[in-house]
Amino acid sequence: MKTASTFRELEPEGPRVRVRFAGRDLLLREGGNLAAELLAAGVTPFRRTPVSGAPRAPFCMMGACFDCLVEIDGVTRQACMCEVGPGMEIAMPFAERDGDA
Amino acid sequence: MDSDYAIIGGGVVGLSVAWGLLGRGRSVTVIDGDDGSFRASRGNFGLVWVQSKGMNQPRYASWSQASVAAWRGFAEELREGTGEDPALRQNGGYDLHFSEETLAETVARYEVLKAKLGGNYPYEVLGHNELRMEEPAIGPKVAGAILHHQDGHANPLKLLRALAADVRRRGGRVLNGKTVQSVSRNDVFRIECTDGTIVEAARTVLSAGLGSAALGPKMGFRAPIRPQRGQVLITEKLPKLLNRPSLLARQVDEGGVQIGVTNEEVGHDDTVTVEGIAGIAAQAIAAYPVLAKAQLVRSWGALRVLSPDGLPIYQHSREMPGAYLVTCHSGVTLAAAHARFLPDWLEGTAQAPDLEVFSEDRFDLS
Amino acid sequence: MRDADLVILGAGPAGMAAARTAAEAGLVVVLLDEQPRAGGQIYRDVERAGERRAAILGADYLKGADLVRDLPHPNIRHLAGATAWQVEEGRRVAFTLDGEAELVEGRRLLIATGALERPMPIPGWTLPGVMTAGAAQILLKQSGMVCEGAVLAGCGPLLYLVAAQMCRAGTPPLALVETQTAADRLAALRHIGGALRGWRALAKGLGLLAELRRAGVRRYTGASDLAVEGGAQAQALRFTAGGRAHRIACSTVLLHHGVVPNTQVARSIGVPHRWDDAQRAFVPERDPWGRAAGLEGVFIAGDGGGIGGAGAAALAGRLAALAVACDLGRLSPGERDRAARPLRAALSRELAVRPFLDRAYPPFAGALRPGDDTLICRCEEVTAGDIRRYASIGCLGPNQTKAFGRVGMGPCQGRYCGLTVTELLADANGRSQDETGYYRIRPPLKPVTLGELAALAASQSKETAE
Numbered sequence: 001m002k003t004a005s006t007f008r009e010l011e012p013e014g015p016r017v018r019v020r021f022a023g024r025d026l027l028l029r030e031g032g033n034l035a036a037e038l039l040a041a042g043v044t045p046f047r048r049t050p051v052s053g054a055p056r057a058p059f060c061m062m063g064a065c066f067d068c069l070v071e072i073d074g075v076t077r078q079a080c081m082c083e084v085g086p087g088m089e090i091a092m093p094f095a096e097r098d099g100d101a
Numbered sequence: 102m103d104s105d106y107a108i109i110g111g112g113v114v115g116l117s118v119a120w121g122l123l124g125r126g127r128s129v130t131v132i133d134g135d136d137g138s139f140r141a142s143r144g145n146f147g148l149v150w151v152q153s154k155g156m157n158q159p160r161y162a163s164w165s166q167a168s169v170a171a172w173r174g175f176a177e178e179l180r181e182g183t184g185e186d187p188a189l190r191q192n193g194g195y196d197l198h199f200s201e202e203t204l205a206e207t208v209a210r211y212e213v214l215k216a217k218l219g220g221n222y223p224y225e226v227l228g229h230n231e232l233r234m235e236e237p238a239i240g241p242k243v244a245g246a247i248l249h250h251q252d253g254h255a256n257p258l259k260l261l262r263a264l265a266a267d268v269r270r271r272g273g274r275v276l277n278g279k280t281v282q283s284v285s286r287n288d289v290f291r292i293e294c295t296d297g298t299i300v301e302a303a304r305t306v307l308s309a310g311l312g313s314a315a316l317g318p319k320m321g322f323r324a325p326i327r328p329q330r331g332q333v334l335i336t337e338k339l340p341k342l343l344n345r346p347s348l349l350a351r352q353v354d355e356g357g358v359q360i361g362v363t364n365e366e367v368g369h370d371d372t373v374t375v376e377g378i379a380g381i382a383a384q385a386i387a388a389y390p391v392l393a394k395a396q397l398v399r400s401w402g403a404l405r406v407l408s409p410d411g412l413p414i415y416q417h418s419r420e421m422p423g424a425y426l427v428t429c430h431s432g433v434t435l436a437a438a439h440a441r442f443l444p445d446w447l448e449g450t451a452q453a454p455d456l457e458v459f460s461e462d463r464f465d466l467s
Numbered sequence: 468m469r470d471a472d473l474v475i476l477g478a479g480p481a482g483m484a485a486a487r488t489a490a491e492a493g494l495v496v497v498l499l500d501e502q503p504r505a506g507g508q509i510y511r512d513v514e515r516a517g518e519r520r521a522a523i524l525g526a527d528y529l530k531g532a533d534l535v536r537d538l539p540h541p542n543i544r545h546l547a548g549a550t551a552w553q554v555e556e557g558r559r560v561a562f563t564l565d566g567e568a569e570l571v572e573g574r575r576l577l578i579a580t581g582a583l584e585r586p587m588p589i590p591g592w593t594l595p596g597v598m599t600a601g602a603a604q605i606l607l608k609q610s611g612m613v614c615e616g617a618v619l620a621g622c623g624p625l626l627y628l629v630a631a632q633m634c635r636a637g638t639p640p641l642a643l644v645e646t647q648t649a650a651d652r653l654a655a656l657r658h659i660g661g662a663l664r665g666w667r668a669l670a671k672g673l674g675l676l677a678e679l680r681r682a683g684v685r686r687y688t689g690a691s692d693l694a695v696e697g698g699a700q701a702q703a704l705r706f707t708a709g710g711r712a713h714r715i716a717c718s719t720v721l722l723h724h725g726v727v728p729n730t731q732v733a734r735s736i737g738v739p740h741r742w743d744d745a746q747r748a749f750v751p752e753r754d755p756w757g758r759a760a761g762l763e764g765v766f767i768a769g770d771g772g773g774i775g776g777a778g779a780a781a782l783a784g785r786l787a788a789l790a791v792a793c794d795l796g797r798l799s800p801g802e803r804d805r806a807a808r809p810l811r812a813a814l815s816r817e818l819a820v821r822p823f824l825d826r827a828y829p830p831f832a833g834a835l836r837p838g839d840d841t842l843i844c845r846c847e848e849v850t851a852g853d854i855r856r857y858a859s860i861g862c863l864g865p866n867q868t869k870a871f872g873r874v875g876m877g878p879c880q881g882r883y884c885g886l887t888v889t890e891l892l893a894d895a896n897g898r899s900q901d902e903t904g905y906y907r908i909r910p911p912l913k914p915v916t917l918g919e920l921a922a923l924a925a926s927q928s929k930e931t932a933e
Contacts, residue, residue, distance in 0.1 A: 006718055010519055010611040010636065036610035044595045044700060050338035050356055051848040055699050057595030059845070061602035062508050063501055063913070064583055064729075066878040067593075067845060075394045075916060076337055081501065081550075094340075111861070136864025136904055143870040262871040265860045277861040337878060337914065355873070360917075373910050375553055375561050375570070379924035382917040393918030398878045401909050 005042035017086035021070075022095060028084045035061060035068045035080035046070055046079060047093040069093055102289050104130040104274065106447075107302035109281050109292065109316065110309035112142035113257070113432040116264035117439035118306055118447075120179075123271035125444055130300050131268060132292065134312070135278040139328070139371065141310050142432060144403020145257035146333060146361050147353065148346060149189065150434050152196055152224060152249035156210055159217040160458045161412050165431070166221065167454075168438030169251050175437040176255070182270055185263035187255045188354035194252030195232075195347035197388055198244050207247060224249040238342050240390040246347070254346040256354050257433045264436075276300070281309070284320050286421050304423040306447065310406045311369070313428050321420025323461050326428060328404035330365040332377040334385070336395040349388055358392060360385040371402040405430040409464060415446065415456040426461070471497040471544070473791050474560055474573030476551055476732060479507020480777045481769025482579035483534040485784035490542035492792035497571050498538075499549040499562055501913075505535050507581055508601065509777045511608040520611055523635045525628075527671070527777075528608070534781065553910035554736050558764055561923070563915055568923040575764045575791045577757075578733055579784060582726035582770035585748070586883045587621060587834045588843045588851070591695030592722065600629045600723035613638045618704045618717045620644040620693055621724035623828040624668075627675040629721065634682040642685040642715055644706055646724065646831040649689065655827035665820030668776075687713065691833055695720050724831045728771050731880060734908040738762055742900040745825045746774055747835075748886060749905055755811075756790035757783055766791065779817040782810050835890050843891070844884040846877020854888055858895035864904045865889055878914055881906045 009029075016027040021043055028037040035058045038046065045055030046068050058068040061080045068079040071091040106122055108115045111133025119129045134140070149172055155162030169191070176189045198204035208226055215222035227235065228245045235248075269275060279294040284305065292300045307313050307320060317324025338356030346352075350360045363377050378400050386393045406428055408414050413429030425447055429435055438454075445453040473489050475482045478500035486498045498505075506513050510531025521529055538545060546564055553561040559572045584599045591597065600619060606612040613636040619626050622645050630640050655662075662669050679686065687708040696703040696714075703716045727748035730740060738759040740749040750773040752760035757772060759765040766787040769780035786807055793803040837843060839852030849872050857868045865881075865888045868874050874888055875881035881888075885906050893903040 006615045006617075007606065007612050008615060008638065010523075010613060011517065033610050036606050036612055039606070040610075040612060046595075049848060054593065054848070055595050056593065058598060058602065059593075060584065060599050060883075061605040064879060064882045065845060069878070076396050076914075083503065094338075133861065136862075136866045137907075140870075143866070258870050258873075262857075262860070265871070269860060275861050278863045334917075336917065373553075375555055375559075375910075375923065378910070379568075379920045383921035383924040386917055386921050393916065393921065395917050396878070396914035397911055397917055397920060398914050399876060399880075399909060400911065 005040055007039045009040055017084065019084060019088040019090065021090045022092045030084055030086065032084045033080060034082040034084050037084050038079060048095060050094050053094065102301045102303065104128040104300070104302045105304065106130070107132065107290060107292050107300045107305045109305065109307050110312065111265075111275060111277070112140055112308070112310055113145070113261055113264065113436055114310070114427060114429065114439060115306070115308035116261070116268050117432070117436040118308060118427060118443055119268050119273050120264055120271065121440040121444040122447070123268060123273050125448070128272070129268070130274045130276065130302060132279045132281060132294065132300060133275060133277045134280065139311050139369065139404050141403055141406050141430070142257065142261050144331070144333065144401055145433050146331070146359065147254050147257040147351065147433060148194065148348070149191065149253045149255050150194065150431070151251040152194070152211070152247065153348070154431070156214055158410075158412060158458060159214060162214060162218060164438060164454075165434055166251060167442065168435045169253070171437035171441045172255070175440055179263045179267055182267040183263045185259055185266060187260040187263055189253065189255040191253030192345055193248050193250045194254065194345050195246040195248055197246045197347050197349055199242055199387065201244050204245050204247070211247065223251060236344055238389045238391050240388060242387045248345070252346070254351050255433060260433060260436060281316060284316065284424070286423065290423065304425070304447070306425045306427055308427045310428070311404060313426060317426060320424045321418035322416055322426045323464060324414070324426060324428070325409055325464055327407055328369055329407045330367050330371060330402050331362040331405055332373055332381060332400060332402045333359060333361040334378055334381055334397055334400045335359045336392065337398050339395060342391065343389070347388075350385055357398070358395065369404065371404050373400045373402045377402070413459050414461055415443075415459040416461045469497060469569070469571040471495050471571060471573045472795055473497070473575045473577060473788070474499065474558065474571055475577045475579055476560070477507065477579035477581055477769070477771075478502070478505040478545065478547075479509060479579060479581045479769060479780065480531065480534060481581070481780040481784035482507070482577070483538055483784070484781035485577050485579060485768060485788040486543050486545075487537050487540060488785045488788035489791055490540040492788070492797045494542060494792060494795060494797060496543045497573065498543060498545045499551050499560065499571070500545070500547055501550050503548050505538055505545060505547070506531055508605060510535065511605055513608070516608070520607070523632050524608060525632070531777070550913050551732070552912050552915045554732055563919050566919065568915065568919040570923070574795060575766065577766045577768060577784075577787055577791070578771055579769045579780075580729045580732055580771045581780070582774060583729045583882055584723060585725045585727045585830055586843075586887050587722045587724050587831065588837045588841050588887055589693045589695065589722070589834055590838070590841050591697060591701065593842055593845050594695055594697045594701045595699065596697065596701030596718050597695050597720045597722065600625055600721045603629055603721050604632070607632060607636070614719050616641055616717055617719035617721050618642050618644060618715050619721045619723070620690070620704060620706070621722050621831060622647045623723060623725050624672050624824060625726070626723050627672060627679065629723070630684060631675045631678045634678060634684065639682050639684055641717055642687065643679065644690045644693070644704060644708070645686065645688045646690050646693070647688060647828050651827055651829055655823050658823040658826055661819045661821075662823035665816060665818075668820040693831070693833060724834060725828065726770065726774055727886060728773060729882070730771065731882065731908050731912055733759065733767055733771065734905065735910065735912060736762060736765065738765065738767070740905065743773065745822065747830055749900075757787035758790060764794075775818050775821065779814055782814040782817065785810050786814070835887070836894055837887070843887045844874040844877065846879050847873040849874040849884070851887075851891055854891045855895050858892055862892065863896055863898070865892065865906045868892065869906060875906050880908060880912065
């Protein structure tokens, strides 16, 4: 689920906070765009589809495609429309299909 | 002449009748509207339902029961014909109550109906705790429920699609994107559409939903039909949450929880209102608190096709013999009856069901 | 419930410019935008771009900083992070802010919701690692992130801009796989007059191409049969170009073949739309002030009314604001028209290059009518073949295919399948795109939790009781 990211942060400085994604601890830039920060941390996929279980990750980054959906505190949210906050608990929607979580 | 029957209206009602007639070797032409028509078949809640129907007219209850009993075989045959499964589940359904009083009142009315039906009304009353055993998602505000064992649900859109495919497979001719302008009868019926299309048939069935109100009087029917708006919500797809459907909510086969529904007399206005959907959402959360965290992904308003007493109308035209009016607001529940039993009535066979109480004549008395 | 003279949806160039112009004319403005900071997608986070990002993104991006700087005004209430999910009776907007649903009612409404990238359904476009070129730009603008070893595929000026920015950041793309052909370039020359009038845009494009040449980025043109390979992640882009099959191994593919108006809000309130053949998309019907046809008090400005770019959007936003100010008695018709004259002249210059661009970079034909196995609805996973099958059982329009096959029923509300469905049905039924039509857009425009909705019901009944 976590690979070496192909995304590089040009300005990696700034405070980082601990966030849990699908049971793993990640250190992400506080206040950063959640989808971007997860990509930079090498997270893929973000979710599986409820229709076929296919893996998905961010596509449009502007809140239009809904492929970056994650579950935060039990509510499905678009990761690209959220900011990183300390202690966020994030789950992968429909992860159980393939036992990702 | 084009066909034995011309069916005006290609929704669930018209297609179910067409499908049944084709199964008896009749030739059928279905005349359907366009993409923007008011289509109750696209907005249906999807219950295959008995309880609460026909409280003042036991024949409506028994007609619904006959359809519900025939649904399994009907669905099976559709599946064999098309490979499409309308996702029928007949495992009972609930009428949820938020107070002991309304629950008791409803039970009293059910007992009266049950007696009139000779005892064939299998329901049981579940108190809060018993209900919670069946439906762990139920909230503390729910006092109890009536579980009726003849109730169930299906996917109305898959039904519509299967019918559209199977009517064609059975040799039916379906004309889409048409608006019927006039119907006349000399030796045969001659149906003229606004685009110049003409369909000729020995008999014709008017099953055009709200469109029947305008066409009906031209064919000798009163067709006292009005629209009633129902707003419906559906959530994102969720893991299994609800076991059985209720009049308030059901989890569809694809995973979304569908929630309804308003009853609004607003004419031909099928818009969705903030007030309408907010009210439905509040009620759904009262029944199933966990839904508060669910995302609403779609809502729609659809117009029910209602007669003055809410019952179906089955009427043979006196002015235009060979023309029949078939209209109801429970096209999904009654789909099996329309496919299996209505052809006998149209053909006047010995097996024809007695539909006298559904004649338009009942409106003369009032 | 809040009130305003003018409610604006979207804080991109059109919305920001309109807000300022309206506020200066004395109108009380509520500006709703989903993002935490103003700018829209084109000027995303421009106020926070440091020197390094600014150098990469270029001067056109930094122009947006002026609009953002001008936004604070006593008459403007900018609600950042507000997601609008329903518009009622034309002018009442329901939105969620910080987990609370609220309503705002304006005497006028301006829809400035911009553009979406044109859906580009090719095999494998749903795989992780496949993103829009716009997404790559947003990552750079907002998060200072660049992508290593990516392939850019499709066509249009944005593709060159993204490629050049990647070069400047030190992570040049592996290749640029372009779908426009030599014939397209030839046909576009007919519009060269207009392009020369909009010479700035043309010169910028030529400059970008020179930059890519200097960086040694491989370019393929006239590419067809595009497909992304991969299982859990994109692994390669396959295509045909110059009569040969190619395969480029890569874990990121950035797709783009133009942008189209985001018409969700306008559609949801019944603004009539017509098919624009040159832009190959539906556009809402409007008068020259941006006033929507058939609805009282609703305006549309910016790319949401037809693609014109950021410069045109800001001008259109100002024009709409002038019309609103006149409607509400803050400007006389004479004052409005005098103020509008230079704006219209500038708008005409901004739009001069469009016919050339539309013809030089037509959408990739293979993505307008994809093969039967290609997914076209990302949410419900419906294929092009499914749509053709529904056409064969009587579907004339997208609302019937929606009922038959769930296409467009998912959370994206048809944003990334709608135009494809229209094109496929038009083709299968031999009807025009206008005759075929588009989805009826229903609320919610974006998902809202039932809890947020229900709380609104409670607060409304409280208001009524009081």
